Amino acid sequence: MSNGIKRATLQYTGLRLAIFAGCFVVLAALAYAGVIPESIGAANPLWLMLLAIVVSAPISLVALRGRRDAMSREIAPEIARARQRLNANRGMEDEVTE
Secondary structure (H helix, E strand, O other), X not given: OOOOOOHHHHHHHHHHHHHHHHHHHHHHHHHHHOOOOOOOOOOHHHHHXXXXXXXXXXXXXXXXXXXXXXXXXXXXXXXXXXXXXXXXXXXXXXXXXX
């Protein structure tokens, strides 16, 4: 992005990471208490991270809908400009090869 990382993008990314971390902590506590399996073989941290990803994804999808929309509104003009530059470059390449 030409102006650096945008505010909505940082907020969305930070909240996604916070939701993942919260899910990981809750799942680790549940595993420690014996409510869910503590591990599959010797893969305790990996198992809990994968489970936290699976649990946090739908939560983020619902809870961060507004932030995701704000981020896409911020990024859309940048993508449009990049597409215009790409199309202009393609046009220049076509002119050279003719």
